[in-house]
Amino acid sequence: MAWAAAAGLTVAALVARQRRSPEPAPGQLRAAALEVLEDALPQRRTFDVQLWDGTVLPAPVQPAAARLVLTSEHALGRMLRLPLDLALGEAYLRGDFEIEGDVSAVAGITEGFDAPFTPGRTARLLRAARLLRQNAGPAPHPVEARLDGQAHTRERDRQAVTYHYDVSNDFYKLWLDRRLVYSCGYFPTGTETLDQAQEAKLDHICRKLRLKPGERLLDIGCGWGGLAIHAAQHYGAEVLGVTLSEAQLREGRARVEAAGLGDRVSLELRDYRDVLAGGQGGFDKISSVGMAEHVGRRNMPTYFRAAYAALKPGGLMMNHAIAAGTHKTNLPAWLVALYSGNFMQKYVFPDGELLPIWETLQHAEKAHFEVRDVENLREHYARTLACWSRNLETHREQARAMLGEPRFRLWRLYLAACVPYFRDGHLSIFQSLLAKPDGAGHVTLPPSRADLYG
Known part of the structure; x- marks a missing residue:
């Protein structure tokens, strides 16, 4: 949280600031996506990432076991909404991104983090993520389980x-x-x-x-x-x-x-x-x-x-x-x-x-x-x-x-x-x-x- 504060953003502020910003300049979302991916993706990952325009960020560990494909310029912003686990899962259910190959290689992403999240790295990441979220547009929620009554009756x-x-x-x-x-x-x-x-x-x-x-x-x-x-x-x-x-x-x-x-x-x-x-x-x-x-x-x-x-x-x-x-x-x-x-x-x-x-x-x-x-x-x-x-x-x-x-x-x-x-x-x-x-x-x-x- 101290790093987020150093970037001028707290977790509460991240949740609250959902207002749309002015229309981004051409190429701005692509640049923000690359910045997020380069700062957030672990160096030991075993999957490629492909942007909506065909740009590929190859896995540092080759041959890649899978490829994560962003299907539109809005996909990454939707994936980065809060809470993250729901946003990521729901984005996949909606088809905001595809996984070609071994899904477990992508799901195990947190085990690949090795570089420290320094204040500078965190600040860049949060600024770019905020831009992507604010320009991701509305997205329908997938159908979820809806149960009636008190739990475990x-x-x-x-x-x-x-x-x-x-x-x-x-x-x-x-x-x-x-x-x-x-x-x-x-x-x-x-x-x-x-x-x-x-x-x-x-x-x-x-x-x-x-x-x-x-x-x-x-x-x-x-x-x-x-x-x-x-x-x-x-x-x-x-x-x-x-x-x-x-x-x-x-x-x-x-x-x-x-x-x-x-x-x-x-x-x-x-x-x-x-x-x-x-x-x-x-x-x-x-x-x-x-x-x-x-x-x-x-x-x-x-x-x-x-x-x-x-x-x-x-x-x-x-x-x-x-x-x-x-x-x-x-x-x-x-x-x-x-x-x-x-x-x-x-x-x-x-x-x-x-x-x-x-x-x-x-x-x-x-x-x-x-x-x-x-x-x-x-x-x-x-x-x-x-x-x-x-x-x-x-x-x-x-x-x-x-x-x-x-x-x-x-x-x-x-x-x-x-x-x-x-x-x-x-x-x-x-x-x-x-x-x-x-x-x-x-x-x-x-x-x-x-x-x-x-």
Whole structure:
């Protein structure tokens, strides 16, 4: 902020000063754009930038992995409006710029900053950015998620799940694995295909839960039934899976019947609170994979208390969830302050909340769970997302026909942009094995992890 003040501009002034300036002289916007790009772009970036007139600023690291193409003289000004994360994301959804090649190379831009933002550099950047913003003209907002009611009530949670997961089963089939597992895969050797990695993940979870034939497993947020089917087929478990997505439920039930598991796997359209609080307990094991992110901080105590009550003494719970990371950005503090962090909330996962792992485990322990094992799989998720992103690129024309251009662009950006977030540690994902000791304080677990890898 001190640098911004040295340039005669504060963050508040940047937000407030949206009045249009006199018409810029010919070539003035191009000169301002070049000034912004030369001052703002990191020297270690791996993508070219192309202006609307065809001018190319080549990537310092060649060969370039991608090219960012500004489609008009107004594009960069719209991208630089505040808050920056919303402006950049919405500009892409509108088509103010295109990304040719690897989208994740552009999305990981903040990791390339190495030159310091000196007062002089900051002053030039802010002056040029202000000129571009003031002459960018109005731009329509893309369609965003609009939910009714209070966050994390049953009805609003249903709306949020429907918005993200009921896009189209056929759309998800374009880029997920054959089991339709929409969560982090497991690549123990690094050579696995996506199908192999998802099967390895399902097996990793079942082995951590030490599932045995005849045990009752509750799968909270069962998706299309991948884990439920795997647990019944390979471990002989009796599974109840619950979801709030009608589209997932239809597909999941069809897959259960096709596998001949209708007598051992039951999938239901139910809120987790109705299962856990409805006296339907006596489960030997509980799995929750990619679901806790939708619970919300306020409801975490209820979530873990109800899960604890639903487990038999000596039972185990696997909580597999994304967590806020600890990696610090290279951006200066004043620039970070111009971000809202709301793009994902508005357009991808409405009402989603990511807690740091320590807070999640604290809620679990307050519910009397004993934490027995915690594993961070963030590198595995970066690899998973890269696989999903490549698959979507391969089937981009089919996806565009299914979703329409704006929604397709949203998914393209979301999947690819998440790759550097997990790769560089801004986000993590943890498998936390939680136990409910019996009356004597015992938990039936082996003395080592060797059985997981045997």
